[in-house]
Amino acid sequence: MRHGCAKPTSLVSKKGKTKRKEVRATAASEDARRWEVLDDPARLHASHRTKLKVRDVGGKGALDTYMRLPVEQYNILDPQRVTRAGVDEFELRVGKLEYLGVTLDPIIAAKASLIEGEEPHVHIRSTDCVLNAGGVLGRFDLDDRFHMQMSTKLFWEAGTNGKGKLQGDCAVDVWCEVIPPFHRVPRSVLEGSCNSVMKGIVCILLPSFMKFLRDDYVQWSSSADDSVQQGYGTGREKQAVEAKGIDQSSC
Numbered sequence: 001m002r003h004g005c006a007k008p009t010s011l012v013s014k015k016g017k018t019k020r021k022e023v024r025a026t027a028a029s030e031d032a033r034r035w036e037v038l039d040d041p042a043r044l045h046a047s048h049r050t051k052l053k054v055r056d057v058g059g060k061g062a063l064d065t066y067m068r069l070p071v072e073q074y075n076i077l078d079p080q081r082v083t084r085a086g087v088d089e090f091e092l093r094v095g096k097l098e099y100l101g102v103t104l105d106p107i108i109a110a111k112a113s114l115i116e117g118e119e120p121h122v123h124i125r126s127t128d129c130v131l132n133a134g135g136v137l138g139r140f141d142l143d144d145r146f147h148m149q150m151s152t153k154l155f156w157e158a159g160t161n162g163k164g165k166l167q168g169d170c171a172v173d174v175w176c177e178v179i180p181p182f183h184r185v186p187r188s189v190l191e192g193s194c195n196s197v198m199k200g201i202v203c204i205l206l207p208s209f210m211k212f213l214r215d216d217y218v219q220w221s222s223s224a225d226d227s228v229q230q231g232y233g234t235g236r237e238k239q240a241v242e243a244k245g246i247d248q249s250s251c
Helices: 019-027 031-037 063-067 187-224 226-231 235-243
Strands: 042-055 082-086 089-093 097-099 102-104 107-115 121-130 146-157 163-176
Touching: 042 187, 063 146, 063 187, 107 146, 146 187, 163 187
Parallel strands: none
Antiparallel strands: 042 163, 082 089, 089 107, 097 102, 107 121, 121 146, 146 163
């Protein structure tokens, strides 16, 4: 709990909070259409792609083997942001956000699944979200006035000579009712400024998530097989290999 602030509402305590939320979920046959019951919502969007190099040690510690593991076998990527919530499910804490007198402390529930095909990937999609709004929005029950869809796809490539790659594609769509005093702002200006803020957040969170994923793979592969540990050689060689995993993302 932050000093002087109320403890953020968890996703567990959110369930059954209001009838309006239950009606919205019942009225829509698919989660993707839940936004249709909102009252003239603003539409926000942000997307980003991050690419990382990673040393694929092959064998029992191969990158392909790691990426196909059930999510519950991953180490906790970042204990301060990501916690397990069930089989293939976890909660992501975005962190406290402040903008124009608005305070948000979002918690996103997400589910991960392995998608096979020509381009196998891990698909992480949001299943719920609470905003924990404060400031001027604290009295508006904002959690009942918005809908969010987050989709992150994690691709990998086992290159030759151990030159593997990780790629993350993230897209976030938000529909939110415009409440006072923001209803006085032209819709295009409001959506544009909010899109810029969302873009900045995604540009920070996705590369951070990908770096933790890479580090988790390095840790996992080093213990998968004794031969994998020998593949790193000296400590200096290991540092040099990890240093080559430069973030190729751009905002």
